[in-house]
Amino acid sequence: MKIAISGKGGVGKTTISSMIALGLAVRGKTVLAIDADPNGSLAEALGCDQEKNGRITPLIEQKQLIEERTGSRPGDMGGYFVLNPRVDDLVEKFSIEVNGIRVIVMGGLKEALSGCYCSENALLRSFLRHLMVERDEWVILDMEAGFEHLTRGTAQSVDLLLIVVEPGSRSISTAKKLTALARQAGIPDIGYIFNKLYSGDQIREISTLLGSADIRAAIPFDDKAVEADLKGAAPYAACPETKAHIDRLLDGFDLL
Numbered sequence: 716m717k718i719a720i721s722g723k724g725g726v727g728k729t730t731i732s733s734m735i736a737l738g739l740a741v742r743g744k745t746v747l748a749i750d751a752d753p754n755g756s757l758a759e760a761l762g763c764d765q766e767k768n769g770r771i772t773p774l775i776e777q778k779q780l781i782e783e784r785t786g787s788r789p790g791d792m793g794g795y796f797v798l799n800p801r802v803d804d805l806v807e808k809f810s811i812e813v814n815g816i817r818v819i820v821m822g823g824l825k826e827a828l829s830g831c832y833c834s835e836n837a838l839l840r841s842f843l844r845h846l847m848v849e850r851d852e853w854v855i856l857d858m859e860a861g862f863e864h865l866t867r868g869t870a871q872s873v874d875l876l877l878i879v880v881e882p883g884s885r886s887i888s889t890a891k892k893l894t895a896l897a898r899q900a901g902i903p904d905i906g907y908i909f910n911k912l913y914s915g916d917q918i919r920e921i922s923t924l925l926g927s928a929d930i931r932a933a934i935p936f937d938d939k940a941v942e943a944d945l946k947g948a949a950p951y952a953a954c955p956e957t958k959a960h961i962d963r964l965l966d967g968f969d970l971l
Contacts, residue, residue, distance in 0.1 A: 726880065728755075729756060735855055738965045749821060761949060761951075781835055905929065
């Protein structure tokens, strides 16, 4: 399966993405975790010690690679470049292994107003298309609150979009927009994870405001998740109550 996780910033996307990825790996699945959130720290949430191993350079910053594959130097204005560069070897060359999971950081797409970044965007989109369409392992995509990375072709290859929602009007509003965009893009299965709940009544309240009852998990606020984040620890091992909810979510997948 190809699973994308999205939602407003701060709702717990990276924590949940890491716990889904590790939960699948524990079940014996081959998992590729993709950090597509410019502000994300998926590798750290999976258990990577960045102080020891250093910062992982996102693909968007691999200037020599981008020029080699697209024929255009990043930041150059105008000119020609390859729209479908070779990307089938990038996982093996640029991913790292964390607790049995291959992790790769994509970085965010560049804005056209800050210069011509077409070559970078071409590489990222070709790479994501390769991940979603051509590879056969489980792919967990930790996204920012939008679909900038997904073209119509790659979006239709996402098996499941999980939108993380916390109690709050801005989070619910973002979830509504993401739902509309996902339906337009043709994503076949859209579900919600309610996170950081303080009471059972909030499940009904959020469902009513969201206009949907397709809840895949309802997770109470977890102090241990805050503590794990402060310590830079992997929440999968540090948050047993949240892990139990994620395990029930995974039990609903077809893991055969």
